Amino acid sequence: MDEIPQPLWLSFEDFLVGTPMREIRLWCSRKAIRANRGRLLSGHPTGRITTDDVVAVLTAARGRCRYCGSLAVQAAPTHPVSRKPMPWGHIGRRIGSLDHVVARIDGGRNSVGNLCWCCHWCNTWPSERIPGAADHGAVQPISS
Numbered sequence: 001m002d003e004i005p006q007p008l009w010l011s012f013e014d015f016l017v018g019t020p021m022r023e024i025r026l027w028c029s030r031k032a033i034r035a036n037r038g039r040l041l042s043g044h045p046t047g048r049i050t051t052d053d054v055v056a057v058l059t060a061a062r063g064r065c066r067y068c069g070s071l072a073v074q075a076a077p078t079h080p081v082s083r084k085p086m087p088w089g090h091i092g093r094r095i096g097s098l099d100h101v102v103a104r105i106d107g108g109r110n111s112v113g114n115l116c117w118c119c120h121w122c123n124t125w126p127s128e129r130i131p132g133a134a135d136h137g138a139v140q141p142i143s144s
């Protein structure tokens with residue numbers, strides 16, 4: 001089995017210090033584009049999400065998953081040469097994701113009020129939304 005690599009960031013402050021704002025905005029703009037896309041089952045959204053909206057959601061959440069609390073500010077891994085997606089399940093709880101709180105297919109609006117920040121694992125498998133989860137590479141805050 002693959003060993004789980006060390007997280008790139010241990011706190012939201014680390015992430016902000018170590019990541020150029022243009023890179024954060026580029027990452028958030030891709031999430032906005034994806035959120036605004038038409039979908040097979042829910043069609044084209046009426047509202048539109050902006051890059052600023054996504055940056056605001058990320059910042060308000062301090063990069064933490066709404067569901068499990070893991071610090072989720074890494075991008076999904078891609079192959080260094082081909083740029084193709086790589087397996088990510090072992091670090092799924094540290095990959096940042098944008099979620100519609102009420103899913104679009106259930107009538108949820110494509111608006112900032114219906115968005116939250118979460119990890120890719122919780123976004124993919126709602127049954128895995130376990131507060132304080134420590135699996136799949138979770139980066140949980142140290143309780144004081």
Ligand SMILES: [Zn+2]
Nearest residue numbers: 065068119122
């Ligand atoms: Zn999560």
